[in-house]
Amino acid sequence: MARLISLVENASPQLREVMAALAPLVSGARIPHVVGLTGSPGVGKSTSTNALVAALRRTGARVGVLAFDPSSPFSGGALLGDRVRMSDHALDDGVFIRSMASRGHLGGLSWAAPQALRVLEVAGCDVVLVETVGVGQSEVEIAGLADTTVVLLAPGMGDGIQAAKAGILEIGDVYVVNKADRDGADQVRRDLRTMLRQSERDSGAAAAASGDARWSAPVLATVASEGTGLDEVAEALAAHRAWLEERGDLVRHRVRRSREEIEAIATTTMRAQWRASGRLAALDDLAEQVARGESDPYAAADLLLADAGTDLTAG
Amino acid sequence: MARLISLVENASPQLREVMAALAPLVSGARIPHVVGLTGSPGVGKSTSTNALVAALRRTGARVGVLAFDPSSPFSGGALLGDRVRMSDHALDDGVFIRSMASRGHLGGLSWAAPQALRVLEVAGCDVVLVETVGVGQSEVEIAGLADTTVVLLAPGMGDGIQAAKAGILEIGDVYVVNKADRDGADQVRRDLRTMLRQSERDSGAAAAASGDARWSAPVLATVASEGTGLDEVAEALAAHRAWLEERGDLVRHRVRRSREEIEAIATTTMRAQWRASGRLAALDDLAEQVARGESDPYAAADLLLADAGTDLTAG
Numbered sequence: 001m002a003r004l005i006s007l008v009e010n011a012s013p014q015l016r017e018v019m020a021a022l023a024p025l026v027s028g029a030r031i032p033h034v035v036g037l038t039g040s041p042g043v044g045k046s047t048s049t050n051a052l053v054a055a056l057r058r059t060g061a062r063v064g065v066l067a068f069d070p071s072s073p074f075s076g077g078a079l080l081g082d083r084v085r086m087s088d089h090a091l092d093d094g095v096f097i098r099s100m101a102s103r104g105h106l107g108g109l110s111w112a113a114p115q116a117l118r119v120l121e122v123a124g125c126d127v128v129l130v131e132t133v134g135v136g137q138s139e140v141e142i143a144g145l146a147d148t149t150v151v152l153l154a155p156g157m158g159d160g161i162q163a164a165k166a167g168i169l170e171i172g173d174v175y176v177v178n179k180a181d182r183d184g185a186d187q188v189r190r191d192l193r194t195m196l197r198q199s200e201r202d203s204g205a206a207a208a209a210s211g212d213a214r215w216s217a218p219v220l221a222t223v224a225s226e227g228t229g230l231d232e233v234a235e236a237l238a239a240h241r242a243w244l245e246e247r248g249d250l251v252r253h254r255v256r257r258s259r260e261e262i263e264a265i266a267t268t269t270m271r272a273q274w275r276a277s278g279r280l281a282a283l284d285d286l287a288e289q290v291a292r293g294e295s296d297p298y299a300a301a302d303l304l305l306a307d308a309g310t311d312l313t314a315g
Numbered sequence: 316m317a318r319l320i321s322l323v324e325n326a327s328p329q330l331r332e333v334m335a336a337l338a339p340l341v342s343g344a345r346i347p348h349v350v351g352l353t354g355s356p357g358v359g360k361s362t363s364t365n366a367l368v369a370a371l372r373r374t375g376a377r378v379g380v381l382a383f384d385p386s387s388p389f390s391g392g393a394l395l396g397d398r399v400r401m402s403d404h405a406l407d408d409g410v411f412i413r414s415m416a417s418r419g420h421l422g423g424l425s426w427a428a429p430q431a432l433r434v435l436e437v438a439g440c441d442v443v444l445v446e447t448v449g450v451g452q453s454e455v456e457i458a459g460l461a462d463t464t465v466v467l468l469a470p471g472m473g474d475g476i477q478a479a480k481a482g483i484l485e486i487g488d489v490y491v492v493n494k495a496d497r498d499g500a501d502q503v504r505r506d507l508r509t510m511l512r513q514s515e516r517d518s519g520a521a522a523a524a525s526g527d528a529r530w531s532a533p534v535l536a537t538v539a540s541e542g543t544g545l546d547e548v549a550e551a552l553a554a555h556r557a558w559l560e561e562r563g564d565l566v567r568h569r570v571r572r573s574r575e576e577i578e579a580i581a582t583t584t585m586r587a588q589w590r591a592s593g594r595l596a597a598l599d600d601l602a603e604q605v606a607r608g609e610s611d612p613y614a615a616a617d618l619l620l621a622d623a624g625t626d627l628t629a630g
Contacts, residue, residue, distance in 0.1 A: 026608030259602035293341030
């Protein structure tokens with residue numbers, strides 16, 4: 001499994017064959033519950049993931065963990081320091097943990113994550129936790145990928161307006177205030193509940209009109225370093241999964257992931273073709289012309305696409 | 316200018332003509348200094364941007380501000396609360412401020428930002444501050460776009476390991492510890508300096524071998540809410556600009572931005588073509604087959620590209 005995921009991480013040419021070989025195995029597999037975990041640096045995300053894995057294992061689930069590290073486009077590899085804390089599960093063969101480099105913005109998370117998920121699906125994972133560092137674009141991508149998004153917060157990490165600014169009120173299915181033994185934790189939970197209820201009221205009329213039963217996101221409290229409160233998080237995840245399953249959303253989400261996967265692969269293939277052989281030099285020339293104002297980016301893009309179209313037909 | 320940037324934000328079909336019309340004006344314009352501002356929610360980014368605009372205005376520079384809000388793919392529009400703090404500059408016609416929605420991961424920052432920058436360049440901005448919320452993928456993109464990246468930190472936002480995890484040691488040209496009047500600020504500066512010097516030593520041998528003069532990133536202190544320390548930030552930005560200019564990097568960066576702009580436009584055009592007319596339905600069918608294991612994503616991507624190639628040639 002680790003070797004297969006390395007192929008994904010390294011964008012190996014062999015992936016093409018591997019994914020073709022895996023396809024028949026997908027049909028027999030149970031659809032895994034893909035859970036995105038997100039939150040600012042410092043909220044205790046790795047510790048929470050570790051403790052949540054333990055809680056999920058107590059329910060008998062096979063668990064996969066994919067951690068995406070946005071620093072890797074620069075460092076050339078994920079920092080593994082936080083993985084050490086996962087060593088609790090090193091000898092448990094019902095747990096698979098992998099820290100992956102997200103591959104810059106060329107394909108990125110949307111390219112690698114669905115293929116890595118496919119490997120974990122075939123391997124029989126019941127739940128896959130997908131963890132990213134930071135609040136930003138990668139969270140937006142995770143929210144698009146996951147069935148359930150868990151947003152982690154901690155006291156002292158910025159006030160409610162900051163939370164609203166970071167857009168987290170719109171992506172969370174389950175909220176967890178970690179470090180709940182610290183000052184201000186109750187206040188964070190109260191503020192968050194108030195903001196969530198307000199946000200639900202704002203969009204409630206539309207939902208009521210469509211007859212759509214809404215999910216009301218719980219706001220839970222944990223002390224991940226002591227393992228406190230994680231069973232409640234696991235229960236909330238199971239409840240959200242059941243809610244999704246009832247509505248056919250688990251199946252729909254898997255189709256959506258496949259659609260994004262296909263688009264990401266097609267786009268990356270396309271760009272690889274542009275970059276191949278003479279096209280890369282042509283792009284450099286075009287870029288210089290655009291930078292100097294001798295051409296505009298749309299005209300340049302048309303030239304690039306016209307070339308690509310020709311080559312595609314020829315090949 | 317605001318209307319032109321709205322066209323970018325809304326991905327208007329008119330952009331094609333607008334960019335063609337702007338191209339000749341680019342050649343006469345001074346290359347603007349593109350400064351990316353990044354940091355976790357809660358570090359005081361909006362307040363810092365506001366105070367930095369004031370400091371830059373004192374040097375006589377015309378200043379543009381583009382704020383990208385990753386929450387917008389969900390909310391359909393940027394939250395404007397933080398823009399209120401910018402009202403100091405509302406009547407100053409040497410300042411242009413715009414909060415933009417980043418358009419999900421379809422094109423995203425790499426599509427919109429260079430075109431918005433082009434508008435500001437033609438309008439004669441000497442400095443453009445590009446602000447994003449959060450630390451993550453969008454920061455990686457900003458670092459690729461900007462000439463100079465300013466990383467903002469604040470005491471109490473997580474320890475040094477968290478900073479290293481978020482990859483900020485590799486993207487900053489200037490570090491600013493805001494809220495420097497709070498407990499722990501000196502410690503954050505010291506830790507950061509130690510980590511930066513270590514990181515510089517690690518990569519120093521390679522740089523020395525290539526004879527490349529390295530930029531040593533300063534670690535400054537500000538209290539943005541009182542306007543303290545921002546003149547030093549403006550000086551550090553000017554110093555970094557001069558350093559870049561001396562090495563020809565300002566010109567090179569502008570070419571790099573154009574290259575990414577062309578690629579982003581070409582990719583988005585391509586994907587729009589896939590999504591158009593019958594192709595969208597075909598993609599949905601392919602996605603269902605892949606999700607059920609009846610096909611694999613590479614085979615599906617090939618079909619999508621083959622179709623696209625045919626249509627491109629026909630068109």
